[in-house]
Amino acid sequence: MLPFAQITIVGLGLIGSSIAHAVRQTMPSVRITGYDSDPAVRERVLELGFCDDVSDSAGTAVTDAGLVILCVPVGVMADVAAEIAADLPADAVISDVGSSKDSVQTALAAALPGARIIPAHPVAGTENSGPDAGFATLFHDRWCILTPPDDAAEGDIERLKAFWEKLGANIEIMDAKHHDLVLAVTSHLPHLIAYTIVGTASDLEDVTRGEVIKYSAGGFRDFTRIAASDPTMWRDVFLSNKEAVLEMLQRFSEDLTALQRAIRWDKGDELFDLFTKTRAIRRRIIEEGQDDAAPDFGRTHD
Amino acid sequence: MLPFAQITIVGLGLIGSSIAHAVRQTMPSVRITGYDSDPAVRERVLELGFCDDVSDSAGTAVTDAGLVILCVPVGVMADVAAEIAADLPADAVISDVGSSKDSVQTALAAALPGARIIPAHPVAGTENSGPDAGFATLFHDRWCILTPPDDAAEGDIERLKAFWEKLGANIEIMDAKHHDLVLAVTSHLPHLIAYTIVGTASDLEDVTRGEVIKYSAGGFRDFTRIAASDPTMWRDVFLSNKEAVLEMLQRFSEDLTALQRAIRWDKGDELFDLFTKTRAIRRRIIEEGQDDAAPDFGRTHD
Numbered sequence: 001m002l003p004f005a006q007i008t009i010v011g012l013g014l015i016g017s018s019i020a021h022a023v024r025q026t027m028p029s030v031r032i033t034g035y036d037s038d039p040a041v042r043e044r045v046l047e048l049g050f051c052d053d054v055s056d057s058a059g060t061a062v063t064d065a066g067l068v069i070l071c072v073p074v075g076v077m078a079d080v081a082a083e084i085a086a087d088l089p090a091d092a093v094i095s096d097v098g099s100s101k102d103s104v105q106t107a108l109a110a111a112l113p114g115a116r117i118i119p120a121h122p123v124a125g126t127e128n129s130g131p132d133a134g135f136a137t138l139f140h141d142r143w144c145i146l147t148p149p150d151d152a153a154e155g156d157i158e159r160l161k162a163f164w165e166k167l168g169a170n171i172e173i174m175d176a177k178h179h180d181l182v183l184a185v186t187s188h189l190p191h192l193i194a195y196t197i198v199g200t201a202s203d204l205e206d207v208t209r210g211e212v213i214k215y216s217a218g219g220f221r222d223f224t225r226i227a228a229s230d231p232t233m234w235r236d237v238f239l240s241n242k243e244a245v246l247e248m249l250q251r252f253s254e255d256l257t258a259l260q261r262a263i264r265w266d267k268g269d270e271l272f273d274l275f276t277k278t279r280a281i282r283r284r285i286i287e288e289g290q291d292d293a294a295p296d297f298g299r300t301h302d
Numbered sequence: 303m304l305p306f307a308q309i310t311i312v313g314l315g316l317i318g319s320s321i322a323h324a325v326r327q328t329m330p331s332v333r334i335t336g337y338d339s340d341p342a343v344r345e346r347v348l349e350l351g352f353c354d355d356v357s358d359s360a361g362t363a364v365t366d367a368g369l370v371i372l373c374v375p376v377g378v379m380a381d382v383a384a385e386i387a388a389d390l391p392a393d394a395v396i397s398d399v400g401s402s403k404d405s406v407q408t409a410l411a412a413a414l415p416g417a418r419i420i421p422a423h424p425v426a427g428t429e430n431s432g433p434d435a436g437f438a439t440l441f442h443d444r445w446c447i448l449t450p451p452d453d454a455a456e457g458d459i460e461r462l463k464a465f466w467e468k469l470g471a472n473i474e475i476m477d478a479k480h481h482d483l484v485l486a487v488t489s490h491l492p493h494l495i496a497y498t499i500v501g502t503a504s505d506l507e508d509v510t511r512g513e514v515i516k517y518s519a520g521g522f523r524d525f526t527r528i529a530a531s532d533p534t535m536w537r538d539v540f541l542s543n544k545e546a547v548l549e550m551l552q553r554f555s556e557d558l559t560a561l562q563r564a565i566r567w568d569k570g571d572e573l574f575d576l577f578t579k580t581r582a583i584r585r586r587i588i589e590e591g592q593d594d595a596a597p598d599f600g601r602t603h604d
Contacts, residue, residue, distance in 0.1 A: 075570075099520075123520045126597035127584070133597070142519055172516075182513050185503050187520025193495055194521070196561055198580040200554045201487050211484050213586050214474075217444055218401075218425045218489025219496070219528050221593045226521050228584035231577035238565050238573060249562050252502045253555070259498055260551050263540050268377075271540060275533035278500040282429070282530035284515050291523045295428035295435070297599035 002027050003159040003166070004093070008065035010058055010080055012036040012045050013230070014125060015097045016071035017134025020050040022167040025136040035061035036131075037072075045131050059087040067163065069120075070096040075236030077104050081111035088115060093156050095120045099183060099233070100241035101147045101176040109149065116156050121145045121179065122169055123187070127228040140168035141289060147176040184244035189252060191226050191234055192245065198227040304329050305461040305468070306395075310367035312360055312382055314338040314347050315532070316427060317399045318373035319436025322352040324469040327438040337363035338433075339374075346433050361389035369465065371422075372398040377538035379406050383413035390417060395458050397422045401485060401535070402543035403449045403478040411451065420454050420462050423447045423481065424471055425489070429530040442470035443591060449478040486546035491554060493528050493536055494547065500529040 007023065009016045012034050020032050034051035035058050036042050042054050055061035062068050062084045072080050077096060088094065093116045098104045101119050108117045124142035126133065144164040148157050161171045174182075201212045201220060212220065238245055262270040286293045309325065311318045314336050322334050336353035337360050338344050344356050357363035364370050364386045374382050379398060390396065395418045400406045403421050410419045426444035428435065446466040450459050463473045476484070503514045503522060514522065540547055564572040588595045 123517050125520075128597045143517060145517075178508075182509050182517055183520055185506060185509055186514055186517040186522040189502075190499060190521035190525055192561065193499055193525075193558075195577055195580050196558045197492060197495055197554060198583050199576050200491075200550070200557045202579065202583055203557075204487060204553075206480075207484050207487055209583075212488055213583065213590055213592060215425050215445055215447075215484055215488040216587050216592050218427075218485055219492035220488040221587050222524055222528060223492055223495075224580070224584040224587055224593070225599060226524060227577075227580040229577075229581075231574050231581065234577055235570050235573040239568055239570055242565055245565060246562065248502070249558070249565075251506075252499060253558065253562075255502045255505075256495070256498045256551070256555065259494065260548065260555075263544055263547060263551075266541055268537050268541055271537040272533050274501050275497055275529075275531075275536055277504065278497050278526070278529040279531075279533065281500050281504055281511075281515065282526040285518050285523050285526055288515055290515060290518050291526070292601055295430045297527060297601060299594055299599060 002030060003162040004030065004066035006031045006033070006064050007067045007069065008033045008035070008062045009051070009069050009071055010035050010061060010084070011071035012041050012051075012131045013071060014129050014133040015122070015138075016069070017045070017048075017050060017131045018136070018138040019069060019071065019097075019167070021134050021136035022139060024050060026166045026168070033061050033065065041131055048131060050134070058083040062092065063087050063089070065089065065092050067160070068092055068094045070094070070098075073233045073236040074098040074100055074104055074240045075232075078107035078111050081108050085112055088112065092116065093118060093160060095160055097122055099187060099237045101145075101179045103240040105147060105149060105176050116153065118146055118148045118152050118156055118160050119176065120147070120160065120164070121183070122164065123183075124169075125229075127225050129230040137168065139164070142169055143172055144169035145172045145174050145179055147174055147179050180241050180244045184241055184248045188237055188241055188245050189248045191229060192238065192249065193252070194223040194227040195234070197223050304332060305464040306332065306368035308333045308335070308366050309369045309371065310335045310337070310364045311353070311371050311373055312337050312363060312386070313373035314343050314353075314433045315373060316431050316435040317424070318371070319347070319350075319352060319433045320438070320440040321371060321373065321399075321469065323436050323438035324441060326352060328468045328470070335363050335367065343433055350433060352436070360385040364394065365389050365391065367391065367394050369462070370394055370396045372396070372400075375535045375538040376400040376402055376406055376542045377534075380409035380413055383410050387414055390414065392416075394418065395420060395462060397462055399424055401489060401539045403447075403481045405542040407449060407451060407478050418455065418458050420448055420450045420458055421478065422449070422462065422466070423485070424466070425485075426471075427531075429527050431532040439470065441466070444471055445474055446471035447474045447476050447481055449476055449481050482543050482546045486543055486550045490539055490543060490547050491550045493531060494540065494551065495554070496525040496529040497536070499525050
């Protein structure tokens with residue numbers, strides 16, 4: 001028994017196209033309809049062939065769907081929901097993949113009164129974007145967090161859960177506000193810091209940009225990966241999860257100031273203690289299968 | 303013609319053991335003597351067998367050396383130099399692998415008057431430490447920066463250059479102070495930021511440490527890698543390159559404050575512009591062969 005016979009993916013970038021590839025691989029009989037607001041993307045998806053149909057409007061795309069997944073930047077969720085409101089079947093489950101959940105939940109509820117809304121967030125991705133970036137195994141062993149509103153039907157939650165499990169994900173159910181706090185620290189703050197340091201490094205006068213790139217293997221290059229993530233997506237994440245992001249940023253700044261002071265006043269013991277503690281966290285991430293144990297992320301040194 | 307017939311490596315951690323492995327592979331006739339202040343490390347190195355001899359004191363280790371490389375934390379360079387001062391052959395070249403260079407140069411010159419000192423810094427490493435962590439290809443296609451003092455003999459510089467080239471590295475000659483400024487931004491600041499954010503994330507009350515680990519694939523896990531680097535080494539780097547590190551930290555903090563303000567006041571355009579600029583830096587790092595093009599650092603998604 002498949003959880004849904006027909007799904008519609010609105011937004012065919014990295015995540016949307018990965019869902020399509022994964023559905024093709026794990027539930028080949030499911031019919032996939034796709035839509036993207038960018039005509040060039042729609043054309044490319046027809047060439048790549050990972051959707052059964054590509055519609056010319058969001059409304060047309062959802063008419064036969066059992067599950068609709070919005071894979072668009074969180075800043076346009078409300079607009080896209082409004083576009084499909086008239087055509088969304090009453091029995092369709094509507095979900096999304098946005099990185100912040102409270103604002104999305106509010107936006108969808110306002111635009112789609114009475115709809116069977118279950119927001120979701122697969123915690124997976126790469127720094128690449130667009131319909132060519134997707135691949136079927138992106139969600140393997142990654143967590144997908146569902147944030148069903150209080151009035152969501154248990155059966156709908158179970159079906160969406162089964163759908164993501166088919167794609168290889170592990171499921172967690174969470175309150176939307178708590179999700180936003182957790183992800184502010186595990187995802188949003190790291191991206192913000194990475195964008196900042198890459199910006200700082202490219203604005204120096206005494207050190208050239210060429211030198212920054214040349215000697216980036218000393219640590220800097222690690223940050224450039226997530227600072228190469230989609231600009232529109234991340235602008236929207238920070239603005240839509242403002243409160244939690246600013247709270248985490250404040251804590252980070254305090255800790256950074258304390259470290260700065262320890263360096264200025266030669267407090268080597270304080271530095272050593274912190275650096276020892278952080279090592280243990282890495283160990284646990286590897287033990288729990290959330291990263292490779294291979295040194296240097298398994299980069300080749302040949 | 304090999305640049306040196308006999309080398310001594312003092313300090314047999316990740317870098318020291320990698321040099322030994324690489325010399326074995328690329329210059330098998332070169333005799334390698336090793337020393338480490340930790341008896342357990344010396345014993346382990348005898349088991350691993352990547353040195354021809356392991357000495358019981360730093361002085362004994364250097365008596366026949368053509369090249370001595372100090373692979374110890376920068377904070378103990380002066381002490382180690384003092385230990386070998388009486389036994390260092392007059393014609394031996396003495397070098398190191400420290401991540402800050404001006405303080406090392408000063409320390410070595412003071413402890414070893416008249417010695418043929420050429421400090422060096424191979425910009426390569428992994429988050430692992432100890433004699434088991436080393437491998438022969440660590441320096442392949444990485445930069446090794448030499449910071450010869452003004453009175454260094456041209457012939458010595460050429461021999462050290464040839465030695466590192468044999469290990470697969472590309473060579474750059476740089477002034478020690480400029481090195482420290484460049485590395486402050488490409489290596490020291492990234493490590494400091496990574497240590498801070500991992501510390502911040504492990505000190506929260508509303509989000510558990512288990513949640514931080516569980517959802518770390520959203521970006522956080524990238525930072526935990528370099529925050530798992532050797533605590534002693536990094537404590538010494540920050541204290542020995544204090545001025546440049548504090549200068550870069552100040553710039554970073556200003557940029558972070560600007561970004562914080564942009565988020566607070568919904569300045570989406572400012573965010574978008576920065577995030578677009580940083581993407582270009584990643585592209586150049588990959589073009590110049592300083593990182594893999596594979597998405598997500600080539601992590602497996604199986």
